[in-house]
Amino acid sequence: MRKAFSGLAVVLLLVVVAQFFLAGVGAFDTAPNDESFAPHRAVGYLLLLVAIVLTILAAVARMPGRLVGTTGLVAGLMLLQPVIATIAGAFDDGGRSSTAGTIIFGLHAVNALVIAAVLMRVMRQVRELSAEPVS
Amino acid sequence: MTTGLLIIVDDVVALLTVVVWFAAAVTRARRRTRVALAVLAAAVLVTVVRVVTVVLLAGRGWWFVQEKVLLGLPMLGVTAVAAVFLARRPVLGVVALFTTAYAALAGLAVTFAAGYPLAWSTALITVAFVCAAALLTARALAAPVGDVAPGAGLSRRRFISLAGGAVVASTAGAGVGLSFGSPDPVTTGGGPGRPSQTAAPVTQLRGATAPAPGGTLRQHVVTARTATVRLPSGHAIDAWTFDGTAPGPAITAVAGDLIEVRLRNHDIDDGVTLHWHGYDVACGEDGAPGVTQEAVAPGQDFVYRFRADQVGTYWYHTHFASHIGVRKGLYGTLVVTPRETPAGQVDLTLPVHTFDGTVAFADRDARTVPAGTPVRLRLVNTDSDPHRFALAGTPFRVAAVDGRDLHRPGEVRRVGLALAAGGRYDLVFTMPDTAVTLDLDGDRGLTLRPHDDARPSTADTSGWPELDLLRYGTSTAVPFDPDRADRHFTMVLDRGVAMVDGAPAYAHTVNGLGHPSIPDQLVAEGDVVRFTVVNRSLSTHPWHLHGHPVLILSRDGAASSGSPLWMDSFDVRPGEVWEVAFHATNPGIWMNHCHNLPHAEQGMMLRLRYDGVTTPFEGMHASGGPHADGPPHTH
Numbered sequence: 001m002r003k004a005f006s007g008l009a010v011v012l013l014l015v016v017v018a019q020f021f022l023a024g025v026g027a028f029d030t031a032p033n034d035e036s037f038a039p040h041r042a043v044g045y046l047l048l049l050v051a052i053v054l055t056i057l058a059a060v061a062r063m064p065g066r067l068v069g070t071t072g073l074v075a076g077l078m079l080l081q082p083v084i085a086t087i088a089g090a091f092d093d094g095g096r097s098s099t100a101g102t103i104i105f106g107l108h109a110v111n112a113l114v115i116a117a118v119l120m121r122v123m124r125q126v127r128e129l130s131a132e133p134v135s
Numbered sequence: 136m137t138t139g140l141l142i143i144v145d146d147v148v149a150l151l152t153v154v155v156w157f158a159a160a161v162t163r164a165r166r167r168t169r170v171a172l173a174v175l176a177a178a179v180l181v182t183v184v185r186v187v188t189v190v191l192l193a194g195r196g197w198w199f200v201q202e203k204v205l206l207g208l209p210m211l212g213v214t215a216v217a218a219v220f221l222a223r224r225p226v227l228g229v230v231a232l233f234t235t236a237y238a239a240l241a242g243l244a245v246t247f248a249a250g251y252p253l254a255w256s257t258a259l260i261t262v263a264f265v266c267a268a269a270l271l272t273a274r275a276l277a278a279p280v281g282d283v284a285p286g287a288g289l290s291r292r293r294f295i296s297l298a299g300g301a302v303v304a305s306t307a308g309a310g311v312g313l314s315f316g317s318p319d320p321v322t323t324g325g326g327p328g329r330p331s332q333t334a335a336p337v338t339q340l341r342g343a344t345a346p347a348p349g350g351t352l353r354q355h356v357v358t359a360r361t362a363t364v365r366l367p368s369g370h371a372i373d374a375w376t377f378d379g380t381a382p383g384p385a386i387t388a389v390a391g392d393l394i395e396v397r398l399r400n401h402d403i404d405d406g407v408t409l410h411w412h413g414y415d416v417a418c419g420e421d422g423a424p425g426v427t428q429e430a431v432a433p434g435q436d437f438v439y440r441f442r443a444d445q446v447g448t449y450w451y452h453t454h455f456a457s458h459i460g461v462r463k464g465l466y467g468t469l470v471v472t473p474r475e476t477p478a479g480q481v482d483l484t485l486p487v488h489t490f491d492g493t494v495a496f497a498d499r500d501a502r503t504v505p506a507g508t509p510v511r512l513r514l515v516n517t518d519s520d521p522h523r524f525a526l527a528g529t530p531f532r533v534a535a536v537d538g539r540d541l542h543r544p545g546e547v548r549r550v551g552l553a554l555a556a557g558g559r560y561d562l563v564f565t566m567p568d569t570a571v572t573l574d575l576d577g578d579r580g581l582t583l584r585p586h587d588d589a590r591p592s593t594a595d596t597s598g599w600p601e602l603d604l605l606r607y608g609t610s611t612a613v614p615f616d617p618d619r620a621d622r623h624f625t626m627v628l629d630r631g632v633a634m635v636d637g638a639p640a641y642a643h644t645v646n647g648l649g650h651p652s653i654p655d656q657l658v659a660e661g662d663v664v665r666f667t668v669v670n671r672s673l674s675t676h677p678w679h680l681h682g683h684p685v686l687i688l689s690r691d692g693a694a695s696s697g698s699p700l701w702m703d704s705f706d707v708r709p710g711e712v713w714e715v716a717f718h719a720t721n722p723g724i725w726m727n728h729c730h731n732l733p734h735a736e737q738g739m740m741l742r743l744r745y746d747g748v749t750t751p752f753e754g755m756h757a758s759g760g761p762h763a764d765g766p767p768h769t770h
Contacts, residue, residue: 030491034733035458045641059271068275069161076157076240082641083150083247086630090143090673090709 001061005054006126012050012074013119019043020112044081051075067125070118077115084108138195138691138710142673145188145203148181149246152211152239155181156218160232163222164276175222175232182215182239196712198627198669202253206261207242214238214265226276234269241265250629250647251671259310267303270296321744322654324622324664329657334749337427340418340723342441343393349474350391350442357384357409359431359453359465360401364490367498372490374464375403381495382486382517383467386451388443390473399436403453406430407465409439410454412557413538413703414469415682416441418723418748422454423681425752426724426742430455443471447538448513448559450486458519458732464490466517477509481566481583486515487522487575496575501582501591506568510583513561516554519731521675521706524552524560524580525596528571531564536604539684542698543609550602556677557704557730605690608698617688617716621662626678628707628729628739629671635738642738643672643729649738651754656727656743662719670707678713679704679730680743682723685715704730724750 022040029036051074058068084107091101136144155178162171189208193200214235221231241261249257274296321329346352357377364374364381377383388394400407408430410422420439424430431437452466468484476482481504487496504510511534516522530548534540537559554560564571570589573581574596582591626645633642633649642649658664666685668678684701688694690713707713728740 031462034737041641056271059275062275065164065275069164076153079240079244080150083146083243086247086673087143087146090139 001057002063002126002130005057005061005063006123006130008050008054008057009071009119009122009126012047012054013116013123015043015047015050016112016116016119019047023109023112041082044078048075048078048081051078063129064125067122067129070122070125074115074118074122077111077118080111081108081115084111138192138199138712139673139708140710141188141192141195142199142671142710145185145192146243146246148185148188149207149239149243152178152181152185153236153243156215156232156236156239159218160229160236163232164229171222175219178235179215179219182211185211195710196669198251198625198712199671199710201251202245202249202257203242205253206258207245210238210262210265211235211242226273229276230269230273233272234265237265237268247630248632248641250631250644251627252647254314254647256310256312256314256316259306259313261310263303263307263310266299266306270299270303318648318652319654321657322624323657324624326622326657326659326662329746334747335722337418337724337748337750340748342417342420342439344440346393347391347442347444350389350393352393352395353386353388353443355384355386355394355396356399357396357467358399358401359403359407361403364464366490366493366495368493368495370490370493372493374490375460376464377467381464381466381490382488383451383465385467385484386469388471390443390446390471392443392471394439394441394443396439397436398431398439400431400433402433403460403465404433405460406432406455407453407460408437408455409451410457410681411439411441411449411451411469412679413447413449413559413684414441414445415684415721418682418721418725421681421723421725422451423724423726424455425754426726426750427752429752445538446471446473447535447540448484448515448561449538450515450517450557450559452517454726456736458736461517461732462489462519464488468513468515470513480509480511482511482513483581484513484515485573485581486517487580488517494575494578497573497581501570501584503587504566504583504585506566506585508566509563510566510571511561511563512573512581513559514552514554515559516556519556519677519733521556521677522554523576523601524554525550525574525599526552526562526564526571527574527592527594527596528569529564529567531562533560533602533604533607534563535559535561536700537684537702537704539701541608541700542611544607544698547602547607549596549599551596551599553601553706555702555704555706555730556732557679558677558702558706604697604700605687605693605695606697608700610696611699613686613699615663615716615718617663617665617686619663620665620716622656622658623665623667624656625667625669626741627669627671628676630673633738640737643676643734644738645741650728650735650740653738653741655724655741657746658719658743659746660719660722663716664719665714665716668707668713668715670709670711673709674734675709675731676707676734676739677704677730678707678728680717680727681725682721683717683719683725685717688714688716690714719745722748724748 026037026040055071058071088101088105159174159178189203218231218235222228362376362379374381408422421427449469453460530546532544570591571583577597631644635642635649645653687700722745725743727743728735
């Protein structure tokens with residue numbers, strides 16, 4: 001089960017990288033946001049789902065509490081992403097973005113970096129774990 | 136504080152609740168006793184604040200808080216009390232704190248993913264989630280099973296986890312099972328249901344075939360085709376057009392004329408229709424694909440025929456995969472003038488449309504209009520988002536809204552005008568001997584000059600207050616009594632997880648459902664029908680009922696006190712509650728949807744069906760299959 005966990009964690013990290021790419025593609029598309037960010041949005045929900053599965057896997061596999069917690073943190077931060085986007089959108093005046101909305105939306109990008117960092121930490125913890133002999 | 140802002144505040148406090156309860160659990164798990172105690176106190180405090188924000192929000196309407204009051208807060212309250220009492224216990228305390236955090240998270244998730252109305256299935260799945268997370272946490276925290284003395288048979292811990300697992304599984308199972316129950320296909324709004332009687336198909340509900348006495352026949356052939364269009368700004372864009380231009384040909388008529396338009400599709404692969412936005416045509420002419428006709432495929436055609444009995448400013452657009460087609464240019468204006476118009480009037484029809492992020496409006500060159508000339512500006516919003524206009528340099532009247540004249544509109548100046556997606560305003564004034572400018576979203580849109588030397592105004596219009604149409608003009612009698620409605624439908628608009636066209640999506644929902652699962656609204660001919668439209672979401676929804684104008688009764692409980700206000704596209708902003716009514720005198724099956732077209736495509740669309748009317752078509756697909764516009768454009 002630990003193998004499954006580390007495999008899935010690697011997949012998660014790769015998809016996170018792809019997600020940055022899709023955000024860039026959406027940002028430079030001239031179609032309305034609803035349409036140009038559709039792939040980014042879809043992959044976002046997929047990521048959240050995988051992160052939740054990963055957390056459950058960690059808990060069921062009796063991995064150290066710290067690792068379960070870090071993985072759960074990834075899921076929590078991913079859940080935060082659409083919440084930030086929705087709240088930022090609420091400050092927009094119709095189709096035009098407002099200053100408040102833009103600033104709040106900036107947190108979406110910062111949070112993305114935090115997610116990537118925490119995910120790296122998960123990977124490191126897994127590696128340390130597999131370096132130890134299994135008792 | 137507006138309800139929209141209150142919704143955001145409540146969401147942020149809910150988010151904070153999740154964060155502090157997790158912090159309390161983590162600090163406790165790490166045995167940082169002092170910090171843990173402080174964080175726990177903060178968590179309790181934030182929880183109390185949350186109760187306050189929910190109570191405040193409840194004052195704005197039950198729709199805004201139902202799932203919070205019935206599920207989110209009770210779950211949070213019970214787990215929080217348990218956590219406070221158990222906090223000192225070693226393992227149990229940590230589990231209880233984490234469980235409270237899960238409950239806070241689950242409550243927030245229900246608000247964002249399910250909303251109103253709260254379904255039993257949602258409640259069961261949510262409770263099961265919290266219990267499952269609690270059990271998993273206990274499992275992760277507890278010492279490995281091997282440490283327990285063997286041979287004791289079924290240990291207490293094992294028994295609890297097995298029994299707990301069974302309860303969780305059956306609760307979740309029941310919830311999932313319930314969620315597959317299909318909703319009633321029809322809602323009657325408190326009126327009688329469907330009596331069995333002979334049914335007439337919409338295809339028989341066609342428009343007049345002859346003009347009124349004295350009227351003429353206005354024949355058009357309109358061809359839908361792809362074309363390169365040069366915008367007033369100079370940009371060239373690949374557009375989908377009617378007759379090679381965007382906007383398409385301006386269709387005009389005089390009251391009583393017969394309008395006949397043959398729509399041909401040259402090369403719009405997805406298909407195309409013509410919908411006469413705001414014009415109360417017979418249902419068979421409405422251009423709703425899958426409901427009143429099939430979409431017109433390349434090489435095919437369809438003839439629309441109706442009498443121009445309604446004077447005013449309207450527009451037409453494709454209704455097939457309209458979130459793409461209209462945006463790409465499949466639209467045009469429809470203006471019907473009275474038989475007698477003021478001599479020498481300058482009458483400008485000014486549609487605004489956004490192509491690839493560039494706003495196209497009137498050409499920016501100044502026009503010369505002699506002082507003293509009566510001027511009518513017909514503003515048409517063909518976009519999916521609202522636009523803000525401001526007319527500087529002259530007092531003016533808003534003579535008509537959505538094509539319908541207002542009753543004794545007063546002269547106004549230095550006001551902003553918010554125009555909903557799909558909506559129209561007619562502004563009238565007498566040309567002064569100084570320049571007049573029309574600003575669009577803070578930019579100069581149009582300049583009229585009495586002579587070449589007149590300098591345009593440089594006034595900053597962005598701070599001007601918005602004209603409230605619910606208090607504009609003078610009240611007068613209306614043709615029906617909205618207080619004696621035969622049917623009353625409530626539509627709560629939100630975002631949530633729902634099925635849209637057979638696939639799960641984070642949809643724009645009506646009463647928690649997405650198209651085509653939203654029940655049809657059933658009415659009978661002659662009914663007075665009331666809508667309560669509630670916007671629980673954080674985006675603006677321009678509501679648009681086909682085939683009928685609605686009379687605006689109130690917004691957020693404040694009754695409309697000005698001229699009777701008839702609209703076909705009205706903006707329901709976040710947190711707003713609109714009461715509107717209409718007289719059901721135009722039989723058919725009518726689309727009733729958000730005119731932010733991507734929202735409609737993502738589920739926010741339903742049908743209003745007259746009793747006894749059927750359709751031979753198989754139903755509207757919100758999306759027109761894969762986007763036929765190739766890979767995304769990049770800079």
